[in-house]
Amino acid sequence: MSRRSATRREPVRTQTSGVGALLTDLYQLTMLDAYYRLGMERIGVFEFFVRRQRDTRNFMVAAGLELALDYLESLRFTPQELDWLASTQRFSDELLARLEHFRFTGNVFAMPEGTVFFASEPLLRIVAPLPEAQFVESRIINLMHHPILVASKAARCRLAAPHSMLIDFGLRRSHGAQAAIHGSRASYIAGFDATSNVEAARLFGIPISSTMAHSFVQAHDLEAQAFRNFTAYRPQDLVVLIDTYDITRGALRAAALARELRAAGGRVEAVRIDSGELALETRRVREILDRNECSDVRIFVSGDLDEHAIETLQAARAPIDAYYVGTRLSVSMDAPALDCVYTLQQYADRPSRKRSQWKESWPGPRQVYRQYDPRGRIGMDVLACADEVMEGRALLREVMVNGRRTTPSPSLKQVRRHCAEELASLPLVLRGLERGCHSPVKVSARQHDLAVQCDRRPT
Amino acid sequence: MSRRSATRREPVRTQTSGVGALLTDLYQLTMLDAYYRLGMERIGVFEFFVRRQRDTRNFMVAAGLELALDYLESLRFTPQELDWLASTQRFSDELLARLEHFRFTGNVFAMPEGTVFFASEPLLRIVAPLPEAQFVESRIINLMHHPILVASKAARCRLAAPHSMLIDFGLRRSHGAQAAIHGSRASYIAGFDATSNVEAARLFGIPISSTMAHSFVQAHDLEAQAFRNFTAYRPQDLVVLIDTYDITRGALRAAALARELRAAGGRVEAVRIDSGELALETRRVREILDRNECSDVRIFVSGDLDEHAIETLQAARAPIDAYYVGTRLSVSMDAPALDCVYTLQQYADRPSRKRSQWKESWPGPRQVYRQYDPRGRIGMDVLACADEVMEGRALLREVMVNGRRTTPSPSLKQVRRHCAEELASLPLVLRGLERGCHSPVKVSARQHDLAVQCDRRPT
Incomplete structure (x- = not known):
């Protein structure tokens, strides 16, 4: 074990380690097989966010990050798993050889657990060679979705x-x-x-x-x-x-x-x-x-x-x-699922977005800047391009570099205190149980421009 | 490993074994502590059933039994778990000594997976010394609830x-x-x-x-x-x-x-x-x-x-x-939870029931007899005392004796075939997606009498 891995909080990891790398959708492996053979291994940027808010939610609470980071740090294919994959005769020898040494080596930016967030805002940005960033999609969503549901309901x-x-x-x-x-x-x-x-x-x-x-x-x-x-x-x-x-x-x-x-x-x-x-x-x-x-x-x-x-x-x-x-x-009875997704924002420095009906996404790596009113309450969140400099607090921070956490994880008590501060910063209109009048999220002009540019490109 | 345990289907077990005996509610341990000290170790009979059907469901499909049986066969407290329990200073030395050798040694009767069932009908009956039968409550519900939800929705x-x-x-x-x-x-x-x-x-x-x-x-x-x-x-x-x-x-x-x-x-x-x-x-x-x-x-x-x-x-x-x-x-979106419970039906040969408002239960060990119409469709289910002999097919069968499965588990394909036959036996009124007019469950006269007898006893 490297020195860095000692910063992991044992308890959280314990509960992901029993589950193997094969807890994924088949198409992840299918796509990897193609990516490796095509040599498509340049940097991909993916973001995890909730597309639309449930009618019953004025805000959500970030949770599950520690699980996701544990997963990324420990992701391996065992010989038994590789044998089974080979036995299906669905995959190339090249894929199986690559999977034997498969590790997550990318960088991760994320909102700390306990942070209040809204629809469209990325909670997590993964920057890694395309096959790595793609493969982790299914399990990352699976790990983060339910903790967010419960934290939001509990709040x-x-x-x-x-x-x-x-x-x-x-x-x-x-x-x-x-x-x-x-x-x-x-x-x-x-x-x-x-x-x-x-x-x-x-x-x-x-x-x-x-x-x-x-x-x-x-x-x-x-x-x-x-x-x-x-x-x-x-x-x-x-x-x-x-x-x-x-x-x-x-x-x-x-x-x-x-x-x-x-x-x-x-x-x-x-x-x-x-x-x-x-x-x-x-x-x-x-x-x-x-x-x-x-x-x-x-x-x-x-x-x-x-x-x-x-x-x-x-x-x-x-x-x-x-x-x-x-x-x-x-079970988050009134909203047992969120419309959360993990989408490709950019590949090889080329931003992209999908335009499927009702599922349009914003392109490129993004950052959320939170602006407060004089009383310390959330006034507005600006959804900006990651390289824009805006007023306000940047909610996404670097938490992993080259597949390793950059800092020790906060203690659960620290996370809980952070969440209490976040809830205290909710404006009155968003504190009530009934749906408030509007989302406080605005999209920056550059982000809008980038979407227009993407849409002009031939597909 | 005993000869019998070889009848377990490895795949199902694999996914429960990573979870320890401490995945339970604290009160189970608290009650065990009292039961052991009071010498209350005579036979308890518990049943798992769904109290009320969701408005959106005409029927449900039994699932999760194999998980429950795997759990019962493999339930152990590890030295690490016992050390942790001791460190809380909440439990008596006697309890910790008993937990060291704690095994599930009881008998189980159950509906096979894939069986169609209705509210009030027991899917599972556990007959074991009271502390054992009590302790498994939380995890048995946790293991069976979600598979039932998904099987019912998938059907x-x-x-x-x-x-x-x-x-x-x-x-x-x-x-x-x-x-x-x-x-x-x-x-x-x-x-x-x-x-x-x-x-x-x-x-x-x-x-x-x-x-x-x-x-x-x-x-x-x-x-x-x-x-x-x-x-x-x-x-x-x-x-x-x-x-x-x-x-x-x-x-x-x-x-x-x-x-x-x-x-x-x-x-x-x-x-x-x-x-x-x-x-x-x-x-x-x-x-x-x-x-x-x-x-x-x-x-x-x-x-x-x-x-x-x-x-x-x-x-x-x-x-x-x-x-x-x-x-x-x-997530069984329209019904992400069932009102399922695991209740004490009898202790030391004395049937009992609770009378909490809207949560009244039937007393004693029960059996479900399914009667068919001439076309092979479900006509009526009779909810009877376990020792009554009624017309129809008895849905609960013995599946475990003294903590060990009595027969090899059916293959997944067999279970799937059984479920297809069960779905084919649904009368038209219960096949549609909208809620049908009535539940086909009747309660036997003896079961009614037994409830009256229980209610007459002083409490």
Whole structure:
């Protein structure tokens, strides 16, 4: 291992290394075969961006970069993979020979994780010999898409309840293991406080939070006995689930237990309600707890929550201390996919763009300059050619040179802090859950000119 | 390795083994700690089912069972994982000692993959000492949920276009690697013909299909040159993408190339159109190809397709030979999550159910009996107690005893054939894309009685 690779954050890498180089679309290999034989190995510039924003999103949050960089640094074809490719008789011997030594040797520019961005803006620019830059397309999109979805959704939850505790409970209905693990990380970046996911806690150091399941209550003859048995051995995190049979009785039993434990020096931290009309039920339960000398016992809720449910409960001033957010976060229920793409911007110093209907792209390497108003809020983003010098903060920075990270990755806490600052810089019109009136992105005059020039060329 | 484990299908297992036992919710470990200390280790029965059907689904397709069985057979805590758990100081020494030797030793009953099923019906019943049966909840749901989503969506695409070629192109916007790989497998089970996903092809032997990307065209000065360069080195799968700049010109260039290649003994298999009004464009392109002696060149389409788009194009009799279906399939766009749960049905021979509002469940171990009409179509499913003897085919079969598979897993082709038969058995009212009038599921009288008995017990 080189000195540079020591800057990788082990935890993130761990979860990409199990997947081989063949997790790609067949056409990548087909195109590589052609590129090598044609000698088309000059520098290609590709950019990853979201073409259109979903109607339900005013902004998005960058995430997944560390995964993409891990992938680029570790990309190799194993002898077994090459043998399998050979066995398909689809590829030339020249391709197989080249793949044996295939490495990503290019440069990468990117927005840091946690950065707020908008449609059309490149998050990632890859500059590498054409076959390398082309090959990584499928997996780069696959690695970055879901973390962006979850971070963007989690940020909306955070904006809906700025001061409540938010706990990720999305593991079980995430689409597979990687989504579960990186979804937890993405939600933590965007401001969640904790996760139920033990593996994500282990890998990334995310605070972990526990409760109990209905099955625990059901496995006992009596609910009160289940509560007592659960808490008798738990020194911390005593969150008691009170809705298995009847919420009122559950709350009374939890209160009785809390008083009993308190006398013995212990404590019930909270009750959890997972069903029913939560605004109503939490108010009833709050009253029961307060009447029974349990004002210190907090109320946590769960069950099909998302940013809209949270906003409604907050507006109703429901006495809720923490929200468990699961499925709707981890699958990004209202927008389970983004229209994200990885497009060729330039080959051998010749900018290009596609003009397919509704899929037109801007040509050439690009940069995003963010301009702020006097209060430090985002005023305008200018989408410019990469070599233009504009006012504002340039959002894309060099993060990899010759296939190696240039700087140590930021810690997850640093990323989370950066994201909080980014969310604080959103203008009011973009902070709400409903779609704001306009995108703050303007395209520079030179970028426009370049597109016109490209379109004039014969094809 | 025991003799029995040789019956595992290596490919499926490969993709679960990289993920550790800690991919679980913290409360599973918390509850285990309590169960062990309380000596609550008698037999628990849990069932996995979908609580409610999404409005957009008349039926679902079982998938993911092989993954779940692989998980149960291989579940272990590594010394590193145990060390980490100890370092959190959250767990008793007794729990850590038990986890060191933790194995799944229970029995499993399940619907075979590819089986059509409906809301409320158990797909999987796990019968094991309570701590084992409880612990596997989070990951079992995580493993089975997404394959069911994709298989169910893919089946709808298949029903919308019974005779067209359907190609999975979902890798890039799947939620991570596991979703990409197992999404391909699930769509193949439900009737897709091929995938673009090389890793899925390698692991499962799914036929693989290729095309070209816009970037390949853009990397050349001239589109015609790109087509020629692409095909010059490709002996098969010549699918030429014609919409990068202008579809009419692209079609003419593809036709010219096809005639040229034909003269030399080669062939352009198809053109692909990825944008625009596909019903209109495919008709125009068909005319261009036919007028230019290219009636043998087929037309493939892609771009945000799903079962509804396919149905519309089929109804318009658009001249389309193959559909690439990507994002909307792999994330199950209209229903990215199912309301699936894994609930305790019985502990120590005592059936139970939860009565949380809108989340009530049926108690006890259950079986599904499927009754057919004289034409072999599904007439009614009866949801009965597991020990009832009813008319009809019992859908849950024993697949694992004492933690080991009882029979070799079926081949993927067998599963696919089974699914085709299942789809053929759907009554007309459930075959359409719009929601049919009613669910064909009835609950047996004894099951009703058992629920009443449970509700009478004090809690």
